[in-house]
Amino acid sequence: MKKQLHVISHTHWDFEWYFSAHESLIQLIYHLEEVMDALEKGEVDNYYLDGQLSIVEDYLSACPQHKERFCHLVESGKLKIGPWYSQTDQLIISGESIIRNLQLGIRLGESLGSCEMLGYVPDSFGQSMDMPKIYNGVGIDKTVFWRGLSTDVYPHREGQWQSEDGSHVLFYNIKDGYYVGGQLIYSDNAISLTNQVEKDCLSHHVALPLGGDQRFVDRNVKERIALFNQKLADANIDSQLIESSYDALFASLAEQDLPMDTLSGEMIDGQVSKIHRSIYSSRADHKRLNDMLERRITLELEPLMALATRYGIGYQPELINNLWRTMTRNHAHDSAGGCNTDKTNKIIVERFEQVDQTSSAARDYLVRKLADSQPELDNGTRLTLFNTLPVSREQVQDITLSTKSPQFTLSTLAGENVAFDVTAQTQHYNGSIQRNPEDNDPNGYYYQTDIAVQYALPALGFTSLVIQEVAEKDALVLPTVLGKHIENDRYRIDYQNGELNLTDKQTGQHWPQAFTLRDGGDDGDTYDYSPPENDWVITLSFSHAECTTQSGQCKQQMTLKGTWLLPENLEARAQGFRDTVCEYTVNVTLTNDEQPLQIDVTIDNQADDHRLQLVINSPIKAKESIADTPFGFARRPLFQAQLADWRERGWKEEPCGIYPMINYANLHDEQTSLTVFAQGIKEYEVLIESAEQPSGTLALTLFRGVGWLGKPDLLRRPGIASGQQFKYIPTPDSQMKGHQHITLGLHIEPSFSPATAVQQWQTWSVNTPYYQSQTLNQFTNTLKYFVMHPLDTAVKDDDSLFALDAPQLVCSSVQFDNNAICVRLFNPSEYSIENTGTLTVEHATIKHAAETNLLLDTLNTLVVDGNVIQLGDFSAKQIRTIKITLD
Incomplete structure (x- = not known):
């Protein structure tokens, strides 16, 4: 049968990169004028606009006069758009962010006439193992991608890709890149192009994508197809080119009974294309900001908005959508990676700042509105504590209080005393400011006191405590100093001879030098870490640190302050010079609850071209590592077999042990499991002595500093430069000069539980x-300065919207949609779970409950028993969304 080469006209439109989105918009405006003109004249049958809608939104905002023309072409099927809002990264972006990206894109596409239901990711730096179930959840059953799949894993271009829950998509792997069809325009060698794109194909229907980065529409495509077909006929080659689309290609594939195997797992191999398996630490400051804002929107603000609807405070869907529109623009693969020019990265930070200010103001407004609508207390003032997770929490939290007196007590509404630690206290002035502070009104002073307190919080709700100021003779108790160790019921940390040693009091294990920092050179670029040829890896000592400790009833903390000498740059490192002073502070915190041991590292980085890692030295003998994915976890080898001969095999990039993570990484053996939680760290590696030996040494990249957007011939990535291969583009801001603050948590337990890991990360990292x-x-x-009306109806002293009792499930979001509460749950484990638990609505009657897809469209009605929903069975790593309408 004659092979059909489907010529698919498209463009790949990087939202931003070595140019800004503002600059790219100008090209886009004139580009779309040419595309629409070519489609209207029949010069091109159809055209795919890169599968993302953010650029369409920008175009129609700049050129609203062309909306009707644009929509007509979409409705006719000639101009193909969607389903993404932006071409997201899949490996370091949260699962909820990926879902919201598709929600925004599909809804916008449908509003403009039609949306391509194709998981189209032609340039993302790897494919997450969770994508089939996410695609299926929004109604997508086919995907096209380029990067990440090696022939060692799967030798063909077409196949079925399956998630553990049974979801699957038909995939097509464009191994030669989304730009391979350019040869149709620029070369007359039809035989060479045909042989190239037909290689490894099972089907006689073959994709020939014709497009490129910000590339113009090829208005002579019909003539070139005719020319190539003539050349193939003259050479008696049994192939022909046809002008086509991905819809037509997949329809043709579906008609064949292809001998396709089923593929599962993630795709992060750099065999046929660069995968940039160390971009996860580029611009680490961006990663920390993104992580903080993802947490705030999905696990604080959205649940709080849903809770507030109970008291008549209207949900603001467009406010939430605007936050997600801004966030997902930063999730485009280049934007999320940080492989951009400094001017583009500044715009990325500006978007983060916009989301930060808007989301924090919305959260603070709702907290105040609800709390100010509670009744005044007869004795003392009210402190209202909120919990935005759907499970009860009883953990130590840090609170700052303002009182006229330096002394006060905390109690329940019933008068029971609540213990707390004072960690700091300062005096402030609230009168009219004067040029000379000596002229201040002496009665205008008050005290701000930082306390640590442990008190039970109801599931997705709030409770109240009472603050009573007392006479100065009842002085507050300050934390005591222990010396050079801290401990709680679970752990003991000792500072001895410049080392931090850990004792696990539950097992009796002693971990000498449990935490160290490791600094090495980085001769890479904003795409990849690469060691210099003359590297000098330095283990940073705490030997000259100033050590202080505090121990209270709720919290214990050890602080190490000092300076490290680092090489100023690669030249100094090669010569063995440590000539640059970097001040640091390391805080180790233990709390009297079930929360992880916390490590905070702050360093004033003044050195160039280096990578700083926190190394955890455990006695564990792990044979693999584990890290979380958008809705589950991945198992990864300590040593990838191709590392031995990747250059000889012609791989584009070294298949090293550097891996992505979203929120945690884990090492375990038969006796002990170590889970390290992060707030924005996205990269880890397990340090090994040989390919055959297990290891318990886990290194997390705190940050790395580099000065170039793309460099050629790196040790880990030979050949042409990534990014812009024709010009060295300096990125001095990516050297990460200045203060870098990183927070991690550590938990040791007998065995690894994926549900427990995610639940622990949520309770540890989500603010109260x-x-x-x-x-x-x-x-x-x-x-706070502005006045506010209380609600017409008083808010109760304490309340809970609903409670989740399903220990093996995780709640990833609580949304409010069309007067209903939407709760997304998932099973992160590799096994199916029967009778997972219940969801109980408090103080209200459930009118209707249903299960929905990821677009919140109803799939089936659920049986409700009073105010309790039985959640039933969950398949391995399954995602389900429950939609609840209250009476």
Whole structure:
């Protein structure tokens, strides 16, 4: 049968890169004028606009006069758009962010006439193992991608890709890149092009994508196809080119009974294309910001908005959508990776700052509105504590209070005393400011006190405590100093001879030099880490640190302060010079609850071209590593077999042991499991002595500093430069000069439980908002200064919207949609679970409950018993969304 080469006209439109989105918009405006003109004249049958809608939104905002023309071409099927809002990264972006990206894209595409239901990711730096179930969840059953799949894993271009829950998509792997069809325009060698794209194909229907980065529409495509077909006929080659689309290609594939195997797992191999398996630490400051904002929107603000609807405070869907539009623009693969020019990275930070200010103001407004609508207390003032997770929490939290007196007590509404630690106290002035502070009104002073307190919080709700100021003779108890160790019921940390040693009091294990820092050179670029030829890896010592400790009833903390000498740059490192002073502070915190041991590292980085890692030295003998994925976890080898001869095999990039993570990484053996949680760290590796030996040494990349967007011939990535291969583009901001602050958590247990890991990460990393009823400090947040009406109906002293009792499930989001609460749950384990638990609505009657897809469209009705929903069975790593309408 004659082979059909489907010529698919498209463009790949990087949202931003070595140019900004503002600059690219100008090209886009004139580009789309040419595309629409070519489609209307029949010069091109159809055209795929890169599968992302953010650029369409920008175009129609700049050229609203062409909306009707644009939509007509979409409705006719000639101009193909969607389903993404932006071409997202899949490996370091949260699962909820990926879902919201598709929600925004599909809804926008449908509003403009039609949306291509194709998982189209032609340039993302790897494919997450969770994508088939995410695709299926929004109604997508086919995908096209380029990077990440090696022939060692799967030798063909077509196949079925399956998630553990049974979801699957038909995939097509464009191994030669989305730009391979350019040869149809620029070369007359029809035989060479045909042989290239037909290689490894099972089907006689073959994709020939014709496009490129910000590439113009090829208006002579019909003539070139005719020319190539003539050349193939003259050479008696049994192939022909046809002008086509991905829809037509997949329809043709579906008609054949191809001997396709089923593929599962992630695709992060750099055999046929660069995968940039160390981009996860480029611009680490961006990764930390993104992580913080993903947590705030999905696990604080959205649940809080849903809770507020109970009291008549209207949900603001467009406010939420605008936050996600801004966030997902930063999730485009280049933007998320940080492989951009400095001017583009500044715009990325500006978008993060916009989301930061808007989301924090919305959260603070709702917390205050609810708390200020609670009844005034007869004795003392109210402190309202909120919990935005659907499970109860009883953990130590840090709170700042404002009081007229330096002494006060905390109690329940019933008068029971609540213990707390004072960690700091300062005096402030709230009168009219004077040029000379000596002229201040002596009665205008008050105290701000930082406390640590442990108190039970209801599931997705709030509770109240009472603050009572007392006479100065009842002085507050300050934390005691222990010396050079801290401990709680679980761990003991000792600072001895410049080393931090850990004792696990539960097992009796002693971990000498449990935490060290490792600094090495980085001769790479913003795409990849690469060691210099003359590297000098330095283990940073705490031997000259100033060590202080504090121990209270709730929290214990050890602080190490000092300086490290680092090589100024690669030249100094090669010569063995440590000539640059970098100040550091390391805080190790233990709390009297079930929370992880916390490590905070702050360093004033003044050195160039280096990588700083926190190394955890455990006695574990792990044979693999584990890290979380958008909705589950991946098992990864300590040593990838191709590492031995990747250059001889012609791989584009070294298949090293550097891997992505979203929130945690784990090592375990039969006796012990170590899970390290992060707030924005996205890269880890397991340090090994040989390919055959197990290891318990886990290194997390805190940050790396490099000065170039693309360099050629790296040790880990030979050949042409990544990115812009014709020009060295300096990126001095990517050297990460200045203060870098990184937070990690550590938990040791007998065995690894994926549900427990995610639940622990959530309770540790998701803030617990609070509000103190007081007028002393009008600047606890930006909006506090402005007056606010309380609600017409008083808010209760405590409340809970609903409670999740399903220990083996994780709640990834609580949304409010069309007057219903939407709760997304998933099973992160590799095994199916029967009778997973219940979801119980508090103080309300469930009118209707249903299960929905990821677009929140109803799939089936659920049986409700009073105010309780039985969640039933979950397949391995399955995602389900429950939609609840209250009476």
